[in-house]
Amino acid sequence: MSVPAIEFKDVSKTFDGSGYYAVDHVSFSIEEGGFITILGSSGCGKTTLLKMVNRLYEPDEGKILLFGEDTSEVDVVKLRRRIGYVIQQTGLFPHMTIADNVATVPKLLKWDKQRIEARVNELLKMVGLEPEEFKKRYPSQLSGGQQQRVGLARALAVEPKIMLMDEPFGAVDAITRIGLQEELLRIHSGLKRTFLLVTHDIHEAFKLGTKVMIMNQGKICQFDTPANIIHDPADEFTAALIRSAREQEKLWEGYV
């Protein structure tokens, strides 16, 4: 078997004074090329788990390995350059053009000008933004959904082997969201990279994930393929989550 892209070994995290584990003795491994979605109720530890992968948070206990390498022993700046990170608020630099935002990491890596320009054009097309129309604009001149596409393009700039996404489409309307989900699936299948995406939306989790991680109160309830979770939920929390999604679907039945 190949070395897992991401491995958590008995990882825990508490925040000062809280008296409970935000992430509670969690172990799992993710094969390279997987698209993992993390689903759970508010405050269950999804963001904390994600932020420990790129060391925005340090675990209190346990080890995190990326391709077999202990992240605590890697220079944190180098580590983060190798990992794409997309958040709901996009984190775009407001005083920089879209082209400069997308080019952030290639510039840090001192790519030459022509290579950067070609890559920016390619990335903007990849996320469905026409380069000539958008390159010279500033983030405030784009809609929320367009800004989220730019955030995605920026994170993909140097084709990181691992992409972390925390509610990346949280701020967009349902139609734009479906379009962005389709783009993400297309990008993932083309790149064979490992994606980790946090979401509140059960439909998004089951549509995008090759495997879904269900979390509750800092622990993993189930980590399996969508089909296995739907057919055989591991605990009452997971079963209730699936029932709630089915209940919501019933709303539409009266209108067919």
Ligand SMILES: Nc1ncnc2c1ncn2[C@@H]1O[C@H](COP(=O)(O)OP(=O)(O)OP(=O)(O)O)[C@@H](O)[C@H]1O
């Ligand atoms: N910086 C922090 N300081 C103190 N407590 C924190 C901090 N960040 C998170 N927590 C707490 O840790 C727990 C897990 O938070 P986390 O943000 O990981 O949850 P989440 O599942 O991502 O929630 P949401 O879906 O609402 O974003 C929560 O109880 C939260 O209040």
